[in-house]
Amino acid sequence: MAKKIATRQAYGDALAEFGIDKNIVVLDADLSKSTKTDNFKQVYPERFVNMGIAEANMMSVAAGIATTGKTVFASTFAIFAAGRACEQVRNSICYPKLNVKIGATHAGISVGEDGASHQMIEDIANMKTIPNMTVISPADAVETRAAVKAAIDYNGPVYLRLGRLGVPVIFDKDTYTFEWGKGVMLSDGTDVTLIATGLMVHLAMEAAELLKEEGISARVINIHTIKPIDKDIIIKACKDTGAIVTAEEHNVVNGLGSSVTDVTSQYYPIPVKMVGVEDKFGKSGKPELLLEEYGLTAINIADKAKQAIAMKK
Amino acid sequence: MDKKTLLKLQITATKIRKNIVEQVFSANSGHPGGSLSSAEVFTALYFNEMNIDPTNPKKSDRDRFVLSKGHCAPGLYAALAERGYFPVSDLKGFRDINSYLQGHPSMKDVPGVDMSTGSLGQGISAAVGMAISGKLYNEDYRVYSLLGDGELEEGQVWEAMMSAAHYKLDNLMAFVDNNGLQIDGKISDVMNPDNIESKFKAFNWNVIVLEDGNDMAAVIETFEQAKACKGKPTMVILHTIKGKGVSYMEDDYGWHGKAPNQEERDLAIKELDEKLVELEGAQHG
Incomplete structure (x- = not known):
C-alpha cells in the first residue's frame, strides 16, 4: 500500500519550501493549522498575515497586496473560498487578473465528520466559470508540490483544490514533472x-x-x-x-x-x-x-x- | 494654505464637476450625484496630496487611491484626465464600447486606476491589502480610499475596518462621502448605518469629522492630521451635498444614477461656468 499524505499537508510543506521567495505573502482566515499554512508561518512569520474569520475581506485584501507586485496565497476551506467569497474572487481577483493563488483545502465530501455545511462540492463549478481563473486539482502530494511551484511561476489567479483526507502517493517525486494545462x-x-x-x-x-x-x-x-x-x-x-x-x-x-x-x-x-x-x-x-x-x-x-x-x- | 493655491484647487474641482456632467451626459448613464459630492476630495488627493507621476502611473513607490464606491468613476476619471493621465477629450467616450473608460474603474484599462472596483465593500479591503503590503515590506507609500455612506451597509466594510485597525495601518486614510442619500432614498430611511462616527471609533480608527466636506481648505487639512496619528488608520467623515455644484441635482437622490438631458446638461454647465468665472476673477483680483 502506497504511503498516504493529504494534499493540504503537501500544500503547507510546499509553501514552507518555496516560501524562501521573499515576494510570497500567505494569508489565512483562522484555519492555518487545518489548511497547513501554519507550516509557512513557522518559517516565515514576517510574511504570514492572519485575516481572521473574514474570508470576503481576505480575498479582496489578497488582491490589494497583489497590486503591489507580490505573489499572494490566500487559504481557507473550499466552502468559504469558492462559496462565501466567490464574488470577491470574481471581482477583486479575477477581473483585474491579479496574482493571487487560492489554496482551498477541505474540498469534497472526504472532509468527513464535519458534514454537508463544510463539504464543498460546487467549487470547481464556481471557479472554472470565472474568466481569467485557472483551476488545479492535484491527485497526490507530489503533484500538489509541483502545482504550488507552477502556481508561483504563473502570473495570475489560480484556484488550488486540496483535500483533508490522506490519499495514496502515486507519483515519484524525483521524476514527476507538472505541465500546466496538460492531462x-x-x-x-x-x-x-x-x-x-x-x-x-x-x-x-x-x-x-x-x-x-x-x-x-x-x-x-x-x-x-x-x-x-x-x-x-x-x-x-x-x-x-x-x-x-x-x-x-x-x-x-x-x-x-x-x-x-x-x-x-x-x-x-x-x-x-x-x-x-x-x-x-x-x-x-x-x-x-x-x-x-x-x-x-x-x-x-x-x-x-x-x-x-x-x-x- | 495660501489663498492662491486654494483658488487653484477650487478651479480644478469645478473643472472636474464640469467633466463629470459631460461624461454622464455623453454616456447617457452613470452616477453624477456621488461624483459631484466628492469633487473636493478627488482634487485634494490628485492635485495636492498624493505622490504620483502621471507619466509613470505604475511607479512602485507611488501613493495609491482606491475608489471603493466605484460607481463614482466619472469623478475619478475627470481627476485623472485633468492630472494628465490621459486626454480630457477621451472622457466623452465614458461607457462607450469603443472606449477604455469602463462604467466602473478598471485598473487594466484605465491609466492611473490603482484597483478595479464597483462591487461595494471590496475596494476598502483592497486598500487594506495595499497598506498591509506597505507595512510588510517597509514601503513609505500611503494608501487612500473613498467610500460611500450607503456602502457602509455592506458587511465587508466592517471586516475591512476590523483588519485595518488590527494591523495598525497608519499608512491608510479613508473618506466617507456622507451625503445621506442612496439609490432608493435617504440612508436614514433605506438602511441606516447610524452614528458612523462612534462605529469607526469603536473599531479603533482615528476619526475626523468635517461638517462641510465640500470645503476644500478643510479637506486639505485632514491629511496632516491623519499623518500625525500613529498606530491607527484614519477615517474622515465628509458631510457633503450629493450633486454639489449643480443646483437642481443637489440633495436629490433621483440624481444618484441618472443622466441629464440636453437642457439639463446645458444648465449644469452654465452654472459651473459661472462658478469658474467667479473663481478665476477672484484669482486675478
Missing part, C-alpha cells in the same frame, strides 16, 4: 478511457485493474488542470477508445465531467458516463464510508465503464 496518461488502454481528478485518480487506477481482470482495456488519464482543460488528450481518448468515464469528488453538475463533455460534444461525440456526487449534499461520517455511500469508488467507475462501452455504436 497525464497514467496507463494506456483501448476499450475505454477513465478521466479522473483529485483523490479519484488512484481509484480510477484501481478501476482499470478491476476491468483488466474482466478483459477490458482501460486508459487512465489524470486531469490536474481542470481549467484550461486539455482538449487534445480528451479528443485523442475519444478517437482511440470510443468511450469515457469521468470521476471526481464534486457535484456531477458542472465539474470535471462537464468540462470533458464540453470537449467531446463539440469535437468528437462519444458516450461519456460520470462518477461524482449526484447533485445532493454530503453528510457526516467517516470519509471512506462517505466515499463508498456516494459511489466514489473503483467498483462504480468500473461499472460505469462497462455501461459506456455498451453505449458505443
Whole structure:
C-alpha cells in the first residue's frame, strides 16, 4: 500500500519550501493549522498575515497586496473560498487578473465528520466559470508540490483544490514533472478511457485493474488542470477508445465531467458516463464510508465503464 | 494654505464637476450625484496630496487611491484626465464600447486606476491589502480610499475596518462621502448605518469629522492630521451635498444614477461656468 499524505499537508510543506521567495505573502482566515499554512508561518512569520474569520475581506485584501507586485496565497476551506467569497474572487481577483493563488483545502465530501455545511462540492463549478481563473486539482502530494511551484511561476489567479483526507502517493517525486494545462496518461488502454481528478485518480487506477481482470482495456488519464482543460488528450481518448468515464469528488453538475463533455460534444461525440456526487449534499461520517455511500469508488467507475462501452455504436 | 493655491484647487474641482456632467451626459448613464459630492476630495488627493507621476502611473513607490464606491468613476476619471493621465477629450467616450473608460474603474484599462472596483465593500479591503503590503515590506507609500455612506451597509466594510485597525495601518486614510442619500432614498430611511462616527471609533480608527466636506481648505487639512496619528488608520467623515455644484441635482437622490438631458446638461454647465468665472476673477483680483 502506497504511503498516504493529504494534499493540504503537501500544500503547507510546499509553501514552507518555496516560501524562501521573499515576494510570497500567505494569508489565512483562522484555519492555518487545518489548511497547513501554519507550516509557512513557522518559517516565515514576517510574511504570514492572519485575516481572521473574514474570508470576503481576505480575498479582496489578497488582491490589494497583489497590486503591489507580490505573489499572494490566500487559504481557507473550499466552502468559504469558492462559496462565501466567490464574488470577491470574481471581482477583486479575477477581473483585474491579479496574482493571487487560492489554496482551498477541505474540498469534497472526504472532509468527513464535519458534514454537508463544510463539504464543498460546487467549487470547481464556481471557479472554472470565472474568466481569467485557472483551476488545479492535484491527485497526490507530489503533484500538489509541483502545482504550488507552477502556481508561483504563473502570473495570475489560480484556484488550488486540496483535500483533508490522506490519499495514496502515486507519483515519484524525483521524476514527476507538472505541465500546466496538460492531462497525464497514467496507463494506456483501448476499450475505454477513465478521466479522473483529485483523490479519484488512484481509484480510477484501481478501476482499470478491476476491468483488466474482466478483459477490458482501460486508459487512465489524470486531469490536474481542470481549467484550461486539455482538449487534445480528451479528443485523442475519444478517437482511440470510443468511450469515457469521468470521476471526481464534486457535484456531477458542472465539474470535471462537464468540462470533458464540453470537449467531446463539440469535437468528437462519444458516450461519456460520470462518477461524482449526484447533485445532493454530503453528510457526516467517516470519509471512506462517505466515499463508498456516494459511489466514489473503483467498483462504480468500473461499472460505469462497462455501461459506456455498451453505449458505443 | 495660501489663498492662491486654494483658488487653484477650487478651479480644478469645478473643472472636474464640469467633466463629470459631460461624461454622464455623453454616456447617457452613470452616477453624477456621488461624483459631484466628492469633487473636493478627488482634487485634494490628485492635485495636492498624493505622490504620483502621471507619466509613470505604475511607479512602485507611488501613493495609491482606491475608489471603493466605484460607481463614482466619472469623478475619478475627470481627476485623472485633468492630472494628465490621459486626454480630457477621451472622457466623452465614458461607457462607450469603443472606449477604455469602463462604467466602473478598471485598473487594466484605465491609466492611473490603482484597483478595479464597483462591487461595494471590496475596494476598502483592497486598500487594506495595499497598506498591509506597505507595512510588510517597509514601503513609505500611503494608501487612500473613498467610500460611500450607503456602502457602509455592506458587511465587508466592517471586516475591512476590523483588519485595518488590527494591523495598525497608519499608512491608510479613508473618506466617507456622507451625503445621506442612496439609490432608493435617504440612508436614514433605506438602511441606516447610524452614528458612523462612534462605529469607526469603536473599531479603533482615528476619526475626523468635517461638517462641510465640500470645503476644500478643510479637506486639505485632514491629511496632516491623519499623518500625525500613529498606530491607527484614519477615517474622515465628509458631510457633503450629493450633486454639489449643480443646483437642481443637489440633495436629490433621483440624481444618484441618472443622466441629464440636453437642457439639463446645458444648465449644469452654465452654472459651473459661472462658478469658474467667479473663481478665476477672484484669482486675478
